Amino acid sequence: MKLFLDTASIEEIREINRWGVLGGVTTNPSLLQKEAAEPDKVWRQILEEVAGDVSLEVTAPDADEMVAQGRTLAAMGPNAVVKVPMTPDGLEAGTRLVSEGVRINVTLVFSPAQAILAAEAGAYIVSPFLGRVDDVASDGMALLRSICDIYAVQGYETKVLAASLRHPMHVVESAHAGADIATMPFEVFTKLVKHPLTDIGMERFQADWEKLQHQLEGEAST
Ligand code: G3P
Numbered sequence: 001m002k003l004f005l006d007t008a009s010i011e012e013i014r015e016i017n018r019w020g021v022l023g024g025v026t027t028n029p030s031l032l033q034k035e036a037a038e039p040d041k042v043w044r045q046i047l048e049e050v051a052g053d054v055s056l057e058v059t060a061p062d063a064d065e066m067v068a069q070g071r072t073l074a075a076m077g078p079n080a081v082v083k084v085p086m087t088p089d090g091l092e093a094g095t096r097l098v099s100e101g102v103r104i105n106v107t108l109v110f111s112p113a114q115a116i117l118a119a120e121a122g123a124y125i126v127s128p129f130l131g132r133v134d135d136v137a138s139d140g141m142a143l144l145r146s147i148c149d150i151y152a153v154q155g156y157e158t159k160v161l162a163a164s165l166r167h168p169m170h171v172v173e174s175a176h177a178g179a180d181i182a183t184m185p186f187e188v189f190t191k192l193v194k195h196p197l198t199d200i201g202m203e204r205f206q207a208d209w210e211k212l213q214h215q216l217e218g219e220a221s222t
Contacts, residue, residue: 086117109147
């Protein structure tokens, strides 16, 4: 399962990129709004910084304009994936873009039925929003498992991207469910690496290493 950052922050991308495990990036209008910068500039910078796929979302109100916007976004880089919403206009725009060879990510998916539509539309990626399903007292992980099962039975090639992840166990369970990609905020990504026993172990190793240096210094001076 590839690990993506759900962000439009270049600083966050640079920090995780240096770990060597960043599979790609997903962005959306809300994340761009947080950066308060010119979207075109931000998108191009992210596409350059990241070797993997970067999802850029259309914001146009109807299918014709989504197609025009999608073409512009797709032309920004070979790793650009165009995000379209799971709406009738989004599906029309998405299928038209797919027929032109554009890779699409169908976003705002909240049911297995919508995920079937995304696969039939020829989507490269489908994005079920797990956390937002949990927010309305439903089971986001059950949704993900159902989509992964259906795609396996049907032999759909659309990649399942677990989105709206809120904590490390969402990531672990997404891997168990068979998701192809998990996208997460910086705070969740950085929690993946943390474990108190790792910190304690590091402290002990460091202390013992220093003790050894003192021992050797002592032996050398006798
Ligand atoms: O980018 C799509 C999704 O990951 C958004 O997550 O936390 O806004 O529900 P969230």
